[in-house]
Amino acid sequence: MRIAFSPVYRYALPPNHRFPMEKYSLLPEQLLYEGTVTESQFFTADPLPEDAILRTHTADYWHKLKYLKLSRKEARTIGFPMRPELVARGRVIAQGTLDCARYAFSDGVALNVAGGTHHAFADHGEGFCVFNDIAIATNELLHSGEVKQVLIVDLDVHQGNGTASLFAHEPRVFTFSMHGARNYPVRKERSDLDIGLPDGCQDDVYLDTLRGHLPGLLDGIAPDLVFYLSGVDVLESDKLGRLSVSLGGCRERDRYVLECCRERGLPVAISMGGGYSERLATIIEAHANTFRVAASLYD
Template sequence: MLPSAHRFPTTKYQLLQQYLISSGIANTKDFHSPTKICIDQLKQVHDPDYVDGFLANTLDKKQMRRIGFPWSESLVDRTLHAVNGTVLCAKLAIENGVALHLSGGYHHAHQDFGSGFCIFNDLILAASTMINSGKASKVLIIDCDVHQGDGTATLASNNTNIVTCSFHCLKNFPARKAKSDHDVEFHKYTNDDRFIETITEVVPYLINIHQPDLILYDAGVDIHIDDDLGYLNISTAGILARDTIILSTAKKAQIPIAAVIGGGYSRDETELTQRHSQLFIAANSI
């Protein structure tokens, strides 16, 4: 458990699942539960000393402060399950066309350090696993969290089989941006019309020029106008439109797509749950 005043909304994952079931958006048979990720698999992406240090609670205070969580056994357990959930989501997407993860989107995790509530980079882990297993040859990561996917960009910088695109607010965390293959930056207070116009233009372009055979999509809702850590003016309807466009574009191109819910920060649990649920509503609609 995190301290009661902690900024990260740890309850959102369970509340989202409960909401999806109670609202009839999903039912219990739709869900798959991941096992813990293999430690050797983590070390293929992340520095072994960093991995071991996190697992054994030997990272120094500065490193843990940068991550943003106090260390605990439950944090280790949650992390190992959550990152493997994205790997499982990618596998299920390849088998079924689309799959959605009730967690994931740890795009600030770099090779040898964590940052911004992100410990291990599940997007790179999933992409690398699908490529190494022969299930995909080129993976396109579309990151629509309000914050740039800087860890994803640095981890994929020397891998031509993983293409990174980050749609994010320019004046927001991280202060120092990394270089993705494609960075689409929005000014503060960008509204629905401008945002959706850009998504509609750029996503088909990315698919056309890169011809991926798997898309990993970070559907962060911290772009919402009322999000505590975002600076864009996107409505709940705008989030639904974004998710519908991206999922339907992938379907039209016959490319499997695996989506994670990404960031979302609000002390109103009901509103946050409804924002994250737009991804699942969009998936049902197509």
């Protein structure tokens, strides 16, 4: 089991920003401390090359990012002031997700400590997302011929609107998003399968809904690779989530997704996605559970 992590993941945003950047350094430390993983399992990705960026994002958008030409309105839509370090960070994260996909072919599963930037569209970013890492990795694997069919399982509490838009007319990619129906984004794109959950949705309804759809998708689509966005903003404690899933329920969700894929021999590349609970320790615990489940099933 290989894990993508780089010091650039920890790049600090302006003080008092609500995005919890500390989790990117604390999560690997916790996993190492408890013995879930070892240092040898971590790898650092190189920056994503420009040709890979341009297979997913427009030349105009990339030019604005590269030369810091985003307007104030465009930067506000992303959610933070654009800096060279954030652009560099996004390139490393995206390459990390691509590398994880390739490791998953041999290992069964690989995880990126960051990623899940599913609100980035071809021509702009939104919701803390600059590049769309899963879309970039998917397009690269299709371009190289390493895969012919991909399934994206997006279980972040927010709909993967950028991902849905990017693959709206791509039959080789099936996008499945299970999210809060009344949560961000207000204007949702159309995934191949969207399931909107009501505010306050608890473990039983959440897990039953997932169990009612995932096996049929895996069997019907028969993908060469599954990308799994394992956001932990579904938790009841999450400040932005509006659902009521427990820590145990979130862990069972991860176990179910990975067991379903492992039983079918389907490689899985995991990106962490969002998590905005009041206590940082809750965010770390929920994300750590994803790694713990993966280690228990694949190591």
